[in-house]
Amino acid sequence: MRRFLERSPFLVVKSEVFFTFTRRRLKETQNVLLDLARYRPTNFGISTAILMHMIRHVCHTPIVKNGYLHDALRDVRFEETMINHGMFFLHDLDLESHCIHEIPAEDPQACGVAMSLGGKLPRPLAPAQPPNLTPTGLFALGDSPAWSDIKAFIG
Amino acid sequence: MLQELSDGLQTSYQLWLILCHGGEFFDTFPADNILEILDNRPEVYFGTAHIERRLAREADNCISCRSTRTAPVHDGVEEDESDREQVSAEGSGNTSDSCESSAGIVQSSGVTLPDQYPPAVPTSLKKQHKIMARSRCRPSRKPKAPKTSVCLITLEPRRFQLLPRNRQRDYDDYFNGPSLEDMRMFASMGGLESQPLDWYSKPTIRSCWELFRDWGYRLEPEFAHMFACQEPQKVIEHILPPPSASITLKKSETMECDDICEMGMQDMIDGAGAEGSICSMELFVKGLTADGRWVKFNPRRDAHNVPPSNYTLSYDIDSIILTSDELNLSGDVEIEVLPYSGRTPPIPKSNHSYVELLMPQSEADIEAGGRSEWYSISYSVSSIPHTHFAKIGPFKITIHFPRMKHRDPINDRSATLIPWEVQSLFLVEVLYPAIMAGENPSTMPYKNFTLDEWKWKASNNTRFSGASRTVVVSAEQFDAIQLAMREIIAADPDELGIFASFYLLLEGKGIKLRTNCIIGEGEMDPYETLCQKIPYIDFEHFKKRENGQLLMDLGIGFHPTDDNGEPLVCLWDLEKLCESYDAAGMNKGTTHHTNTMANYGGIQAEMDQRRRSLVQICFRSSYCLHYEAVRRVRGGEISFCNDVDAYNTNSSFMKSIDDYMKMLNGGRKKTYGVRDEIRGSGAAICKVLNNLPSLVCSSRVNHKLKYLTCH
Numbered sequence: 091m092r093r094f095l096e097r098s099p100f101l102v103v104k105s106e107v108f109f110t111f112t113r114r115r116l117k118e119t120q121n122v123l124l125d126l127a128r129y130r131p132t133n134f135g136i137s138t139a140i141l142m143h144m145i146r147h148v149c150h151t152p153i154v155k156n157g158y159l160h161d162a163l164r165d166v167r168f169e170e171t172m173i174n175h176g177m178f179f180l181h182d183l184d185l186e187s188h189c190i191h192e193i194p195a196e197d198p199q200a201c202g203v204a205m206s207l208g209g210k211l212p213r214p215l216a217p218a219q220p221p222n223l224t225p226t227g228l229f230a231l232g233d234s235p236a237w238s239d240i241k242a243f244i245g
Numbered sequence: 246m247l248q249e250l251s252d253g254l255q256t257s258y259q260l261w262l263i264l265c266h267g268g269e270f271f272d273t274f275p276a277d278n279i280l281e282i283l284d285n286r287p288e289v290y291f292g293t294a295h296i297e298r299r300l301a302r303e304a305d306n307c308i309s310c311r312s313t314r315t316a317p318v319h320d321g322v323e324e325d326e327s328d329r330e331q332v333s334a335e336g337s338g339n340t341s342d343s344c345e346s347s348a349g350i351v352q353s354s355g356v357t358l359p360d361q362y363p364p365a366v367p368t369s370l371k372k373q374h375k376i377m378a379r380s381r382c383r384p385s386r387k388p389k390a391p392k393t394s395v396c397l398i399t400l401e402p403r404r405f406q407l408l409p410r411n412r413q414r415d416y417d418d419y420f421n422g423p424s425l426e427d428m429r430m431f432a433s434m435g436g437l438e439s440q441p442l443d444w445y446s447k448p449t450i451r452s453c454w455e456l457f458r459d460w461g462y463r464l465e466p467e468f469a470h471m472f473a474c475q476e477p478q479k480v481i482e483h484i485l486p487p488p489s490a491s492i493t494l495k496k497s498e499t500m501e502c503d504d505i506c507e508m509g510m511q512d513m514i515d516g517a518g519a520e521g522s523i524c525s526m527e528l529f530v531k532g533l534t535a536d537g538r539w540v541k542f543n544p545r546r547d548a549h550n551v552p553p554s555n556y557t558l559s560y561d562i563d564s565i566i567l568t569s570d571e572l573n574l575s576g577d578v579e580i581e582v583l584p585y586s587g588r589t590p591p592i593p594k595s596n597h598s599y600v601e602l603l604m605p606q607s608e609a610d611i612e613a614g615g616r617s618e619w620y621s622i623s624y625s626v627s628s629i630p631h632t633h634f635a636k637i638g639p640f641k642i643t644i645h646f647p648r649m650k651h652r653d654p655i656n657d658r659s660a661t662l663i664p665w666e667v668q669s670l671f672l673v674e675v676l677y678p679a680i681m682a683g684e685n686p687s688t689m690p691y692k693n694f695t696l697d698e699w700k701w702k703a704s705n706n707t708r709f710s711g712a713s714r715t716v717v718v719s720a721e722q723f724d725a726i727q728l729a730m731r732e733i734i735a736a737d738p739d740e741l742g743i744f745a746s747f748y749l750l751l752e753g754k755g756i757k758l759r760t761n762c763i764i765g766e767g768e769m770d771p772y773e774t775l776c777q778k779i780p781y782i783d784f785e786h787f788k789k790r791e792n793g794q795l796l797m798d799l800g801i802g803f804h805p806t807d808d809n810g811e812p813l814v815c816l817w818d819l820e821k822l823c824e825s826y827d828a829a830g831m832n833k834g835t836t837h838h839t840n841t842m843a844n845y846g847g848i849q850a851e852m853d854q855r856r857r858s859l860v861q862i863c864f865r866s867s868y869c870l871h872y873e874a875v876r877r878v879r880g881g882e883i884s885f886c887n888d889v890d891a892y893n894t895n896s897s898f899m900k901s902i903d904d905y906m907k908m909l910n911g912g913r914k915k916t917y918g919v920r921d922e923i924r925g926s927g928a929a930i931c932k933v934l935n936n937l938p939s940l941v942c943s944s945r946v947n948h949k950l951k952y953l954t955c956h
Contacts, residue, residue: 094486097821099821101818101845102805103549104813104814105915108912109871109910110510111513112840113906114529116906117520117521134892138888144530151838172838175542176542177532178841181533185527205888205889235518235519
């Protein structure tokens with residue numbers, strides 16, 4: 091046991107940092123999903139499945155039960171990205187085109203069936219206004235400046 | 246057909262009632278006794294369940310059907326007793342070992358003695374019956390040491406230790422039962438048999454009495470034993486074995502590349518900008534920085550240095566699993582008197598506890614007279630048909646019926662949820678009489694009810710029946726009930742034989758808070774605390790091999806404290822943890838990645854079967870306690886909404902995310918350490934508990950806990 095502990099088998103981080111990071115990852119994944127929901131690409135079903143898998147993965151280890159999700163995670167190189175980059179990042183996400191590349195352009199039938207349970211049509215969301223990054227009379231650095239910009243501004 | 250006829254009668258009767266209420270007139274009117282039968286359900290009057298049982302039994306004994314089942318599957322397989330082959334249950338280490346054909350033959354009048362067991366499973370039997378591929382004869386198996394390597398702890402091979410036999414009476418009915426060939430009863434389900442009949446649109450639906458029947462499995466006295474002998478071997482060495490030193494060197498190498506940016510958690514929070522901005526989404530989800538570089542995530546950049554003395558090491562006993570054919574308890578027991586009505590059985594997934602079931606004889610062995618085949622297979626207790634039986638304190642007792650073990654012919658999964666009809670038969674014919682046998686006139690008014698009466702008493706209203714109803718019996722009565730149940734079943738083997746060979750399993754989960762102790766502080770360890778707080782279970786009694794199999798979960802917690810009161814979170818390093826698991830001889834198991842982090846999370850794995858048998862540790866689980874912040878009911882259950890809610894971006898989706906955010910926000914002010922759980926025999930866990938304080942204290946004094954510092 092002594093030798094086991096000597097090997098520092100665990101990492102200690104501040105709770106503030108860990109939970110802020112975890113919460114932020116959850117929130118931003120939700121924001122991405124809402125962004126795609128506003129434009130509803132033809133493969134929004136698979137995109138939702140991937141993003142929900144990431145959301146569940148924030149606190150749990152979800153089991154992939156659907157074949158279409160299994161295929162989609164392979165398409166976005168889930169395992170390789172996680173190992174090579176220390177964490178899974180959705181490299182094929184394109185927020186300018188509001189879609190995820192490298193997955194089928196249209197939802198497979200099984201996905202369509204799974205996403206239409208209850209037979210209700212999704213409520214369309216209004217496209218979000220892009221944050222104003224240019225200086226205004228109210229905010230010198232725009233509506234939503236980056237923290238690095240604020241630090242640089244303060245000096 | 247019988248069920249359809251009964252249902253049709255009911256439907257016609259209901260239709261007739263509606264028409265009569267609607268003003269229709271008919272020439273003939275049913276007699277009063279007929280109306281009474283229809284009012285009280287015709288299946289009850291005609292005893293449909295009884296007829297179904299009889300029919301199923303007749304089908305079992307049908308000579309024509311039996312001759313089809315006993316036809317040889319593989320041509321050219323000779324019934325040569327000389328081709329017996331010593332094959333381990335793990336399928337490795339084959340060595341030829343011939344034996345005398347008469348070595349293990351026991352006549353039905355005699356009792357099996359240890360020296361009469363056959364040495365190995367014949368290859369011909371394995372070829373003829375696929376199910377026998379994993380079978381073995383534990384009593385006569387050659388003792389083998391687990392595989393050895395540089396990093397693995399070497400162990401001495403030990404022979405499986407048998408319990409003393411009763412020379413007057415067999416432990417179970419080994420000479421009357423179905424054969425291996427009878428297991429093929431539904432093997433042809435994919436063919437003509439499963440097709441709809443021309444006059445009936447539905448495919449063949451099996452009666453529950455055809456499926457939940459005696460399939461020939463029997464128990465040997467050592468059925469509950471997962472380990473070779475009473476004393477564990479080198480168990481301390483298998484507790485938290487250290488990972489190799491080479492990993493740290495590998496970890497210190499950093500990735501240097503122009504389009505890669507190594508970032509920790511704080512770096513990403515600082516560099517993301519405002520929440521919800523494109524930059525933030527790209528950084529946290531896509532892993533792309535504002536300057537167009539890919540993120541290489543390295544949480545070691547956020548490592549917090551904790552002084553060695555600032556760790557609290559705790560230990561506890563988190564759960565208990567006790568398997569025995571006879572549970573002698575010292576407190577009042579609440580016995581369930583209604584059928585179990587859950588969607589899943591009481592033990593829905595493997596709890597890493599196994600029992601050894603004796604396989605049925607082959608037809609050839611039966612025809613030869615007596616029994617020479619004593620081959621068994623280890624099965625998870627969760628794969629055996631079982632139902633709730635009783636409760637005592639925080640412990641639940643389930644009753645398991647190994648004779649009814651089978652796979653569903655439609656989905657090929659183990660059928661473990663016992664149908665209501667079968668449970669009702671057990672309650673009415675076995676349990677209620679057994680309870681009543683030990684009662685006196687003063688308690689009769691509280692306990693003497695029929696199944697329908699109990700259902701009515703348990704019901705909340707006219708539409709919904711209650712799920713649970715119990716009667717309290719004393720410890721002495723509980724012992725008497727178990728004995729009476731066996732006697733009742735033995736008295737009517739034709740009707741109640743399916744319930745014979747039953748055993749009981751007592752399971753208590755989540756008792757860590759009752760037994761938690763700080764290592765090196767206080768006078769009592771978790772086992773002593775457990776014995777003190779749960780006096781109605783004699784754990785010393787059940788630690789002994791002859792009284793069943795006791796499994797305990799030992800939890801070891803590591804909790805950091807910061808000098809400045811800063812709340813901290815610990816994360817298991819998966820690479821080092823994997824090395825430790827490998828050194829302990831664990832199987833590959835399941836790895837859980839916290840927030841998709843490649844190298845941080847938890848691992849769960851069972852120990853290699855041969856090693857487990859000697860060390861007496863069967864399962865290990867390591868996880869980070871920050872999971873407790875969002876854990877609701879049971880570990881592994883996910884409370885997020887469904888994908889379809891996210892697809893529709895409805896309120897369920899928004900609420901479930903908000904709830905998790907709230908819980909995660911709360912976590913920022915709390916400390917969460919890490920935990921390692923080891924499931925092993927009572928003897929093994931007690932041995933560890935005795936040694937753990939001295940191990941921790943000595944390492945604290947001599948090494949000043951420098952190993953706990955995270956750099």
